[in-house]
Amino acid sequence: MNQHGWRIFVPVKIKVSLNLLVSARQLPLGHTLQEQDLTSQTIEVSQTEGLTDPKQALGKVLRYSIAAGQVLRESMLRQSFSVTQGQVVHLVVQGGGFSIRTEGAALGNAGAGRTVQVRSASGRVIGGIAQANGVVEIEP
Numbered sequence: 001m002n003q004h005g006w007r008i009f010v011p012v013k014i015k016v017s018l019n020l021l022v023s024a025r026q027l028p029l030g031h032t033l034q035e036q037d038l039t040s041q042t043i044e045v046s047q048t049e050g051l052t053d054p055k056q057a058l059g060k061v062l063r064y065s066i067a068a069g070q071v072l073r074e075s076m077l078r079q080s081f082s083v084t085q086g087q088v089v090h091l092v093v094q095g096g097g098f099s100i101r102t103e104g105a106a107l108g109n110a111g112a113g114r115t116v117q118v119r120s121a122s123g124r125v126i127g128g129i130a131q132a133n134g135v136v137e138i139e140p
Helices: none
Strands: 016-023 038-045 081-083 088-095 098-106 115-120 125-130 135-138
Touching: 081 125, 088 115
Parallel strands: 088 135
Antiparallel strands: 016 038, 088 098, 098 115, 115 125, 125 135
16 A cells, blocks of 8 residues: 555466476376376466476376376376285295295285285284385384
8 A cells, every 4th residue: 555545456367387297198097107108288277286297107007097188196196006916925024133024915905115914824914014026014
């Protein structure tokens, strides 16, 4: 407000253009994203919802089907599973000076770093953290 007590309002419209990742073609549910599946497009946006770097998407799996040209968002993707239901996994327990390994069957799917239930050879159900290559670590 100035010294005379009046104001001037000026309408302003702000547009932001971002170079976002979009699907290069129609992609099915469960598809693991590869370089040829992605392209980038400059898009005017009101919110910054969308991936900008291919490293954010490559190797991730689609949670549902998407159309060609659709902007990729983090919520559309999940990590690939390192352990799948029914897979024979290696249960590993490590502690001070000891390491125990045995096999079991995964009771669900899990990405690396996620909890998964495993049925051991004795029939006992054990929870552990999925790792790469079908390994499940159990806290001692």
